[in-house]
Amino acid sequence: MNYDPRAENLQGISRGMRDQAEVREEFIEKVGLFLQSDGVPRIAGRVFGLFLFDGETRSFGDLVAELQVSKASISTATRILxxxxxxxxxxxxxxxxxxxxxxxxxxxxMLKTLAAGLQKTRAEIDASLSEIDPQNTGAAKRLAHYARFYGVMVAMLDAAAKDLAAKG
Amino acid sequence: MNYDPRAENLQGISRGMRDQAEVREEFIEKVGLFLQSDGVPRIAGRVFGLFLFDGETRSFGDLVAELQVSKASISTATRILxxxxxxxxxxxxxxxxxxxxxxxxxxxxMLKTLAAGLQKTRAEIDASLSEIDPQNTGAAKRLAHYARFYGVMVAMLDAAAKDLAAKG
DNA sequence: TTGTTTGTTCAGTCCATGCTAAACAAACAA
DNA sequence: TTGTTTGTTTAGCATGGACTGAACAAACAA
Structure with a gap:
């Protein structure tokens, strides 16, 4: 077996570093799954993962070729993103x-968008709460707690958004 | 049109208070949709909404009758909840x-469960990050930011959980 | 034992949605 | 004009999951 400098380049020099193409591919698939569990199509997640890993500007055609999916899928994925x-x-x-x-x-x-959705939910709970018979104190209390749950999450996400905006 | 005290009881006395049965039904449906958008079956959400509004203990058969769904659906819904x-x-x-x-x-x-899921995602990003070629500083930086995003959310949710645990 | 009640499991249906191929539209070149 | 490239839209297919009815299992009564 002869020495092959290209292999060294691809696989890395230090002990045990994995093939970067594999690492990249795995990461892209992971992000696809993350966003899928968030209600976003898997392909859109893969596109986002690709941009995260590569960083560079990419053309529409590049995305079709790299991810091996149809133009239609890239069209919707890019629109969603x-x-x-x-x-x-x-x-x-x-x-x-x-x-x-x-x-x-x-x-x-991203956090602001998330918080806005939760805020809307909270508003709907409050709407129901406002129509409850005041004598029904049990239901009123439980719905108020439920609304507070969403309120706390909204507040926390807003705080987190500010935190991340400051840190850059 | 004669005076009907039962109608007064059902509809409430004060000006414009809506039929409580309607308010209850609407709330239960709302919660069904809230939880559905969270990846939980709609029926499970309706069961939760019913318990939130009524507060009382309910039998398996009650749930089948009240929500007009199959025993199978109540079985899975209760298991999920x-x-x-x-x-x-x-x-x-x-x-x-x-x-x-x-x-x-x-x-x-609920917040702890949510935080645990995000923490797992964060760990997977970190796993990818640890396998990135150190010379690839751009990707390393972007993945670190991405991981931090999840980290901030986890921290906030944990804080919110403590907040809500204290308030009762 | 046999019968009754109750919850779970399983097979099947239905519906929503992601994906693709093909038709289409838009922008540009010649 | 005609031809070429590129992205969007649309129709159809396929997969996944929620829900149901029916079979099954478990617990109890008589």
């Missing part, structure tokens, strides 16, 4: 293709 | 049916 403010579409003069890149520090916005 | 520590099954000597009731102040546990 744009709506969620995780990536942005950037124009390039003289280029026909669309290009995308990560939004810098998208996390505060 | 038990697993999530939202209701508990209580035995009643001399009674063949199973009885259920709300767990008092389940919210700290």
């Amino acid at each position: 744009e709506d969620r403010r995780l990536i942005k579409r950037v124009g390039r003069p003289g280029q026909r293709q669309d290009f995308f890149q990560l939004i810098e520090n998208p996390y505060p916005d | 038990e697993d999530r520590r939202l209701i508990k099954r209580v035995g009643r000597p001399g009674q063949r049916q199973d009885f259920f009731q709300l767990i008092e102040n389940p919210y700290p546990d």
Whole structure:
């Protein structure tokens, strides 16, 4: 077996470092699963994972080729990620293709979106609470506790958003 | 049109108070939707909503009759809610049916469960991070930010859990 | 034992949704 | 104009999961 410098480059020099292409692939799949459990299509999660790992600007066609999925899927995935403010579409003069890149520090916005959803839920509980017969103190108390539960989460997420916005 | 005291009882005396049966039904449906968007079957959410509004202990058969769903659905719904520590099954000597009731102040546990899931996600990101080529500083930085995002949420949820546990 | 009540499990149906291929639209080149 | 490239939209397929009815199991009564 002869020495092969390319292998060293690909696999890394130090003891036991894994193939970076594998690590990258695994990470992209992981993020796909994370976002899937969040109600986001798996492919959108993989796109986000790809941008997280690579960092670079990518064209629409790149995404189709790299993730081996249809143009339609990339179209919806990029739209979802744009709506969620995780990536942005950037124009390039003289280029026909669309290009995308990560939004810098998208996390505060993510928390704000999450908090807004919970706040809406809390408002609906309050709406029910306001229509409860005041004599029904038991139900009123339980619904108030339930609403407070959402209220605490909203407050915490807002605080976390500010925290992450400050840290950059 | 004659005066009907039963109508007054059902609909309430004061100006414009709505039929409490309607309010209750609406609330139960709302909670069904809330929990559905959280990945829990809708029927399980309705069961939880019923317990929140009524407060009282209910038998398995009551739930089947009140929510007009199959025994199978109530069986799975109650199991899910038990697993999530939202209701508990209580035995009643001399009674063949199973009885259920709300767990008092389940919210700290709910937050802990949520935090545990996010912590697991964070750990997986860290696992990927630890396998990244140290020379790839860009990816390392982005993954570290991503992990921190989950870390902040976990910390906030833990704090919120303690908050709600103290308040009762 | 046999019969009755009650909850769980299983097979099957239905519905929502993610994905693809193909048609379409838009922008540009020649 | 016609042809080419690129992204979106639409129709259809396939997968997954919630729900139901029916069979089953367990506990109890007589």
